[in-house]
Amino acid sequence: MTPRDASEDPRGNGSRWSDLDRPPLNATALRRGLVHEGALWSQVEVVQRTGSTNSDLVARAAEGTASEGAVLVAEEQTAGxxxxxxxxxxxxxxxxxxxxxxxxxxxxxxxxxxxxxLTGVAVATGLSRAAGVDTALKWPNDLLVKVGGEERKAGGILAERAGEGGVVVGVGVNVSLRADELPVPTAGSLLLAGAVSTDRDPLLRGVLRALEQWYVRWREAGGDPAACGLQEAYAAGCATLGRMVRAELPGGRSLVGEAVALDGDGRLVLATREGVQEPVGAGDIVHLRAV
Structure with a gap:
């Protein structure tokens, strides 16, 4: 799907201000605040609608039309x-x-x-500061908030290789979704979690600034998660550690155990009932109960 410019209204009525509770992002102000000499972010583009920002940016990287630090934002995704x-x-x-x-x-x-x-840590940090919402991370890539005392998923992260030497990282966060708009009962949003602000401009700036800071630290440390403090920061904000979980593994196998650590490769270490510690590098994690 061809991205539509952010000045176009998705309802086709010619006014991008048709929903005053959800004003459009200010692309000019975002660029002014994020793109400058010495910054990681090289360009910030806001489109009204597209299928998937990840797919679009992976394609641009393959074509050679996007450089490191390119940011593509969509007001609406139809195939996220x-x-x-x-x-x-x-x-x-x-x-x-x-x-x-x-x-x-x-x-x-x-x-x-x-x-x-790393992106999860940055998103949680940026949103906590800008929205005043207590956030937590569910391994490996979910953002959790509390709604009525219950953990709800409010965001997710997806990383994809983009040719030689490139990675596209996509982020989706529910900001102003109301209860009747939630796709599933277990979903949440910053609004429902009591955010002090749902203004997406400062939220996005806060997340991207935190992402830049963590990425630069990690890169300067040669990717060593312990040396740059990333491993410790993720563990501190991870709601999965210390819980009994079920890991749904590739191939249909499942594993139940206590999530006791995050190893140097970012894998979740489970202590099973058999007394074995087994690292999990991929799979779905289901929180069962607190220990």
């Missing part, structure tokens, strides 16, 4: 994807839907698996 090709849908201008292109050529490829975890 999460892990395992799950669909991510939300009303126009109700959240933050964006992708960034990173080229960590100084970091060994074996450590690139930390990028979605």
């Amino acid at each position: 994807r999460g892990r395992l090709d799950r669909q991510w849908t939300a009303p126009a201008r109700s959240g933050l839907f964006f992708s960034v292109l990173l080229r960590p050529v100084e970091v060994p490829v074996a450590r690139w698996g930390w990028l979605p975890l």
Whole structure:
């Protein structure tokens, strides 16, 4: 799908201000605040509607039309994807839907698996500061908030390789979704979690600034998660650690145990009932109960 310019209204009535509760992002102000000499972010583009910002940015990277630090933001995604090709849908201008292109050529490829975890730390940090919402991370890539005392998923992260030396990281966060707009009962939003602000401009700036800070630290440390403090920061904000969980693994196998640690490769270490500690590098994690 061809991205539409952010000045166009998705309802086709010629006014991008048709929903005054959800004003459009100010692309000019975002560029002015984020793109400058010495910054990671090289360009910030806001489009009204597209299928998937990740797919678009991966294609641009393959064509050679996007450089490191490119940021593509959509007011609405019609084919947004999460892990395992799950669909991510939300009303126009109700959240933050964006992708960034990173080229960590100084970091060994074996450590690139930390990028979605790094992004999770940055998103949680930026939103906590800008929205005043207590956020937590569910391994490996979900953002959790509390709604009525219950943990709800309010966001997710998806990283994809983009040719040689490139990774596109996509982020989706529900900002102003109301209860009757939630796609599933277990979903949440910053609004429902009691955010002090749902103004998406400062929220996006806060997230991207935190992402830049963490990415630069990680890259300068050669991707070493311990040396740059990333491993400790993720563990401190991870709601999965200390819980009994079920890991739904590739191939249909499942594993139940206590999530006791995050190893140097970003894998979740489970202590099973058999007394074995087993690292999990991929799979769906289901929180069972607190320990």
